[in-house]
Amino acid sequence: MFRTTSTRVSLTALATTLAFAPQVALAQDNAETAAQPDYGNQILVTAQKRTELAKDVPITISATTGERIRELGVTDLDELSYYVPGLLIQEQSANNPGIVIRGITSDSGSAQQGPRVTLYYNGVDISRSRGSYQAIYDLERVEVIKGPQATLFGTASAVGAISLVSAKPREGFSGEVRGGYGNFNQTLLGGFLNAGNDVIAGRIAFEWRTRDGYVENLSTNQDKELYAQNQFGARASLRFTPNSDLTVDLIGSYDQQRNGGTPFISGRFPAFAGAPGGPANAFGPANLGGNPAGAAVLGSDQLGLNREVYDLNLTAEYSFGDNWTFTTVNGYREFDSREVFDADGSAAPFLEFAEIADGWQISHEGRFSYTSDKLRASAGWNIFIEDGRQNVPFSTEEGLFLQCLTTLFGAPLIPGIPCVAPMARYRPRR
Numbered sequence: 318m319f320r321t322t323s324t325r326v327s328l329t330a331l332a333t334t335l336a337f338a339p340q341v342a343l344a345q346d347n348a349e350t351a352a353q354p355d356y357g358n359q360i361l362v363t364a365q366k367r368t369e370l371a372k373d374v375p376i377t378i379s380a381t382t383g384e385r386i387r388e389l390g391v392t393d394l395d396e397l398s399y400y401v402p403g404l405l406i407q408e409q410s411a412n413n414p415g416i417v418i419r420g421i422t423s424d425s426g427s428a429q430q431g432p433r434v435t436l437y438y439n440g441v442d443i444s445r446s447r448g449s450y451q452a453i454y455d456l457e458r459v460e461v462i463k464g465p466q467a468t469l470f471g472t473a474s475a476v477g478a479i480s481l482v483s484a485k486p487r488e489g490f491s492g493e494v495r496g497g498y499g500n501f502n503q504t505l506l507g508g509f510l511n512a513g514n515d516v517i518a519g520r521i522a523f524e525w526r527t528r529d530g531y532v533e534n535l536s537t538n539q540d541k542e543l544y545a546q547n548q549f550g551a552r553a554s555l556r557f558t559p560n561s562d563l564t565v566d567l568i569g570s571y572d573q574q575r576n577g578g579t580p581f582i583s584g585r586f587p588a589f590a591g592a593p594g595g596p597a598n599a600f601g602p603a604n605l606g607g608n609p610a611g612a613a614v615l616g617s618d619q620l621g622l623n624r625e626v627y628d629l630n631l632t633a634e635y636s637f638g639d640n641w642t643f644t645t646v647n648g649y650r651e652f653d654s655r656e657v658f659d660a661d662g663s664a665a666p667f668l669e670f671a672e673i674a675d676g677w678q679i680s681h682e683g684r685f686s687y688t689s690d691k692l693r694a695s696a697g698w699n700i701f702i703e704d705g706r707q708n709v710p711f712s713t714e715e716g717l718f719l720q721c722l723t724t725l726f727g728a729p730l731i732p733g734i735p736c737v738a739p740m741a742r743y744r745p746r747r
Contacts, residue, residue, distance in 0.1 A: 377463040379404070383456035383484055392505070392526070394453055401461050404479075411450040411548070411574045412622050412656045412672070418463055418477040433476040439483055439568055439630045440682070441648030445705065447674040448626055448652030452550035452572055455509050455522035457482045485566060486518035486556040487511055503528040503546075516558060523551040532580045536606035536664070540619060543603060545577030562636045570628040578605060578620025583662030585725070586737045605659040608669035611712025615671035616655050624654035642686045651677040665737045667721040669712040676705030 379401045389400055395408035405417040416434040435442055436449045443449050460480040494508035507524035526549075530542025550572045557565040582603045605620060612618035631647045653675040661667035684697030721736035723729050729736075 379461040379463070381459050383458055386453065386456060386459065391453055394450060396453070397459065397461075403463055404461055408450075410579050410622050410656060411576060412447055412624055412654050412674075414450055416479070418461075435478040437478060437480040438570075438628065439481070439566075439648070440632060440646040441628075441630055441650070441680050442678075442701065443628075443650055445652075445676065445678075445703070447624075447654050447672075447707070448650060448676060448678075450572070450574075450624075450626075451481055451570075452524060452548065453481075454507055454524035454550060455484045455520075455552065457484045483552060483554065483568060483570075484509070484520065484522065486513055486520040486554050488513055488515050488518055499528075501529040501531050513556070518556045520554040520556075521552070522554075523549070525549045530577045532582075532600050533602040534578070534580075534620075535602055535604040538606050538609060538618065539578070541577035541621060543578050543580040543605070543620070545621070547575040549573045563633070565633045566631070568628075568630040568632075570626075570630075572624075572626040572628075574622050574624040576622045579658055580605065581658060581660055581662040586661070586663035586665065586721075603662070604664040605662070606664060606666070607657060607659060608666040608712045608714075610666070610714070611669055614710045614712050615657050615669060616673060616710070617657050617671075620657050620659060622654065622656040624652070624656075626650070626652045640687050640689050642688070644682075644684045644686065646680075646682040648680045649677070651675075661721065663721075663737050665717055665721055666712070666714050667718060667736065671708075671710050671712075673708040673710070674706065676703060678703035 381397075381400065391397060391400070393408065394414060395406040398404050398406045403419045407415040407417070409415065416432070416436070418434055432444050432449075434444075436444045436451075438451050443451065459482070460478075462478045462480070464477055490512045492508065492510040495505070496507075497503075497505035504527050505524070506526075507522075509520060509522035511518070511520045513519055526546060528546040530545035532543035534541075534543050550570070552568065552570045554569075555567045557563075557567075580600075580603050582601075582605075607618040607620050608615065609618040617623075627650070629649045632645070634642060634644045636642045655671065655673045657669075657671045659668070660670045679700075679702045681700045682697065683699075684695055686695045687693065717736070719730050720734060724736045
């Protein structure tokens with residue numbers, strides 16, 4: 318069993334950036350920019366810690382509005398890869414997303430190491446892999462910034478950054494309920510309700526998705542098929558604008574996953590009776606039974622992921638003078654996850670693992686900005702505190718472990734006895 322605990326505090330004071338614009342047309346005030354209509358790819362972004370058109374940002378950025386995401390039918394984080402050039406998100410499970418930008422990967426599962434692609438949710442770093450997955454629903458936009466962004470997004474953004482911005486409450490009353498049904502009994506139910514005036518407005522959004530697993534598990538002691546999905550997310554937002562100079566946003570989110578196991582299917586050991594070896598089709602039937610004898614160590618003998626994430630965000634922006642703005646972004650995030658998986662990919666209780674990870678983080682950012690026709694400057698500070706724990710318990714049957722391990726190297730410890738019986742129905746001794 319491995320255990321790591323980390324606590325980190327970082328403070329950067331007066332990180333100042335200056336940008337001179339040789340042409341007035343390229344340095345418009347925020348009020349003018351916000352007033353411009355949205356035509357085609359003219360999307361308002363905040364990649365440089367200020368609101369501006371995506372086409373005016375002097376860095377490589379791909380931005381997509383929430384409305385466009387819905388039109389494309391994107392319902393999960395990894396599906397963004399289909400529409401963003403240079404981005405690949407490999408979602409082995411919601412507990413372990415691997416993000417690749419321009420061919421450079423960032424898939425470390427360490428509780429101590431910051432990934433090279435920073436994931437932001439409403440301006441707050443949520444990059445720790447076991448707590449980073451965020452459901453894609455009711456978003457205002459998604460920004461993918463490619464290349465090193467250490468100045469704006471912290472030293473961990475060596476490859477790039479992904480910023481998810483949820484839809485904010487608006488003036489007026491509106492609502493929506495949507496649903497869907499697909500193969501493998503896939504169901505979708507989601508929507509939002511928005512109400513308010515020009516001073517205070519609120520918004521509630523949710524999404525619930527379920528699906529039967531599409532990889533059959535032949536094991537008799539498992540309740541779910543592999544790749545089964547049961548996810549729920551809810552978000553409550555409140556916007557307070559007492560005057561034209563002050564905007565305060567308070568956002569609370571909850572995400573939950575109760576997903577089936579990931580099929581690590583062996584390419585060598587048989588999965589079912591009569592099979593000469595591992596299946597040729599990685600999505601064919603598997604026989605992954607976990608290890609009931611090791612359930613006390615693993616936390617459960619049921620393969621799959623149990624995960625909960627709580628997130629609270631408070632952002633305020635105050636404009637004063639003719640050109641000054643003060644912005645503060647504050648966040649608290651807590652996650653608790655347990656994933657049990659059969660790493661040997663066979664019916665034998667050879668390599669049975671679990672990962673139990675939990676943690677919390679608190680962040681605060683304060684920033685003064687000055688914007689005029691010829692000069693842009695900002696100075697601020699950032700504080701980030703986190704505490705994380707990661708356990709990786711392992712369970713096996715000693716005699717079977719030695720037999721399977723030596724079989725992999727072509728010299729079984731006891732000749733003539735296979736790791737997995739011909740009927741592929743090994744069960745650990747109780």
